[in-house]
Amino acid sequence: MRGLALVLVAFAAWSASRPPLERGAATASGSALADSLDRWTATAPARVHLALETAPNGARRDWLRALRYSGTPVAWHNDGPGVPALALEVAPVAGPRGGTMLSIAAPSGSRVVIGDAIAAIDSVVAARGGARLFAPIATGPVTAVAGGQRASATVGDTLLSRRVLVLGRATWEAKFLISALEEVGWPVDARLTVAPGVEVTQGTSRVPDTARHAAVVVLDVPPPGAAAAVARYVRAGGGTILAGAAASARGLAEIAAGRVGARIRPSSIVFVDDRPRQALGFRGIAPRGDAIVLEEQDGVATAAARRVDAGRVVQLGYDETWRWRLAGGTHALEAHRTWWSALVASVAYRAAARLPRAVDDAAPLAALIHRLGPPGAAAQVAPARALWSPSPALLFALVSLLLVAELASRRMRGAP
Amino acid sequence: MNEFVFATAQYESGDWDSAPLVPANVIDSIARYTSIDVAPTGAIVSLSSRDVFRHPMLYLTGHLPVRFTAAERENVTEFIRRGGFLFIDDHNHDIDGAFHKTVTEEIARAVGRLVQVPNDHSLYRAFFHFEDGPPTTSHELNGWGDNLVHKHLQGVMRDGRIGVLYSNKDYSSEWGYHPDNKRFLAVDNTKFAVNVVVYALTR
Structure with a gap:
């Protein structure tokens, strides 16, 4: 009993030597966060509440998360219009001209300025929650800035050139x-x-092969052996475009995005630049349940896509x-080849060579919520990992109880 | 749909219809030797009309001087730019005849200068193999015209492909007979026409 009491007295002495905890609640705005973090780390407040106009950068989010895990509840709320919901994705385009496709999520109507490591690339006004932008060249991390919020992302891989x-x-x-x-x-x-x-x-390679081909375009019903090879190629990760009656071929019908219907005459005999394919006849497509309709005319699907195992089928x-290219309007030649190239790129087998990624901050608000929870919510306290820290009164009571117990024991045993 | 239609170009000047039996004979050979869907009859297309752009391969022949109208010239330029294939045959089989002089001038104005097509060009292996280049016609040495065998065809190249193929070997006479009479030939002399069509369809 005496030994146990001595241990408790020693623990109380050690606890007394530690810096006292800051017991009050602390608040800070985003601009003062850097200084506050230093202070809160040296002297932990009872809780932290932040008023944010923009999301703190990744390092500060991690710092706040660490504060929470050390026992300081951290919560935040939007200051003014709030933290813009901005996110950015950059992906290489699987085409011979290369380039980068930038997909931006931002509040509708907000102006987003896009730039790379060298200069500004462009600016767009987000519509329906976002925008997409093609950048022929993007060097280093790409940044998107909207409402003072900055998101950054880098291309994570480079696509290897393949044949069609x-x-x-x-x-x-x-x-x-x-x-x-x-x-x-x-x-x-x-x-x-x-x-x-x-x-x-x-060319030299006539059998579909993911090591050689970015995509396979099947224009007619192929020989049975070729159809089976295309299906294997798709299941292994390749991409294919099945045009016209090709999707009804044995061996390809299983991977097609839908059933091939009757041939439908064009609704117009004149090619119009903004709707050129209305002057083309087509075979209607009855899409499968897991297919996505890419294009339709008068309610009939003219293009559909689906995934098949690791591959893609359009x-x-x-x-x-060809009628569009030959008989279309002034821009038909360029429009026809751009359309076909985009279709091929959309299914292209993406054999990627991974690039070392820079530290991205692609979705600051999402990362903030992931780290600290939604705005205004009660701060969650992580399980305390600090040592047991009882109050001095409790310690005194325990020590007294142990000493009294020892005295009583001695008395009862008749010990001196 | 997607069937091959043998189209003959009709132009304002000269005699565009000087070889009326050629289309049927070429169509017969396409059907005879290949599995290409071919329309049983040919088409006649006015070179000044938008119908030109419904037929990616056009056959043009004649004996007389050719002068394109502005609309014809514009269509020919655009037709070749968009990837069309124009096969021109001099029905006179001579070096410096009126058709040759005028049509080559017109092509130069509309599309560009004709250059020699090498005899190992893929045109000569597109279906049948012609190791020595364009097959000689019986009309080249029959006492008419220049009495010369023209060893090469000429062409205007576009992106590595032949856009205009020009012959002064007089295939229009060589192929100008009823298809039923092929059975009297030891060697079918329309085989090269198959190569021209297959080349146009695949390159």
Whole structure:
């Protein structure tokens, strides 16, 4: 008993030697946060409440999180209009011209200024919660600034260049598709059937292969062996575009985005630049449940997409887009090849070479909520990891009780 | 849909319809040797109309001087820019005839200068193999015209492809017979027409 009392007295003496806890609540605005963090770390307040116009940077969020885990409740609320819900994603475009696609989430109507490590790239006004922007060149971290909030992100990988394989018969669609892709810069392999057992070939690789091909475009019903190879390629992660009747072929129907319907005549005989594909006939698509309709005319799907295992499939109802290129308006040539290139890029097999990522702050508000909870919510206290710190009165009572117990024990035993 | 239609270009000057049997003969060969969907009859397309852009391959021939109208010239320029294929054959099979002089001038104005197509070009392996380049016609040495065998075809190249293919070998005479008469030939002389069509469809 005496030994136990001595231990408690020693613990009380050690506790007394530690700096006293700051017992009052502390508040700070975002601008004063840097100084406050230093102070709160040396002298912990009873709780911390922040008034924020913008989210603190990643290091300060982590610092606040650490404060919470050391036993200081931390909460925050929006100051003024509040922390803008800004997020940024940058991804390389899987096309021969490269470039970076910037996807920005921001409050509708807000102006977002985009820049990279060198200079400003552009500014956009967010509509329907965001904006997308193509940057041919982006050097270093890309930043988006809206309402004083800054988000930054870097491209995490670089896409390896791959070829496109075109399978089909010798038709104008095949010829003009190959031309369009090559004009954009895609290297193209082709197998075009001109007679039973006779193919006109281009390039050296004629079997779909994720090591060689970014995408496979199937323009007609291919031979059974080729269909099976395309299906295997897709399941292994490749991307394919099934145009016209190709999606009804045995071996490809299982991976298609929908069932091929009847051929529908064009609703217009004149190509209009802003709706050029209305002058193209197409086969309607009845999409599967897991497919996404990309384009439709008069309620009938003309393009749909779905994932198949690790790969992607886009199914097109159009099988005579060459008419658009040849007979379309002034900009038809460029529009046709851009459309096809974008379609191929959208399914392209993304064999990535990972790049070392810089420290990104792609979604500051989301990260803040992840770290500290939603604004205005009661601060959650992390389980205390500090040592037991009883009050001095309790310690005194315990020591007294132990000494009295020892005295009583001695008396009862008749000890001196 | 997507079927190949053999289209003959109709132009204001000259005699565009000097080889009326050629389309049927070429169509017959396409159907005979390939699995290409081919329309059973050809089409005649006015070179000054927008219909030009419905037919990616056009066949143009004649004996007489050719002078394109402004609309024809504009269409030819745009047709080639968009990837169309124009096959021109001099029905005179001579070096310096009226058709040759005028049509090459017109092509130079509308599209660009003709250059020699090498005899190992992929055109000569597009379907049948012609190791020596363009096959000789029986009309080149028959006492008419310049009495010369033209060893090369000419063309205007666009992005590495032939946009305009020009022949003064007189294939229009060589192929100008009824398809039923092919059976009397030891070697079908329209095979090169198959190459031209397959090349146009695949390159």
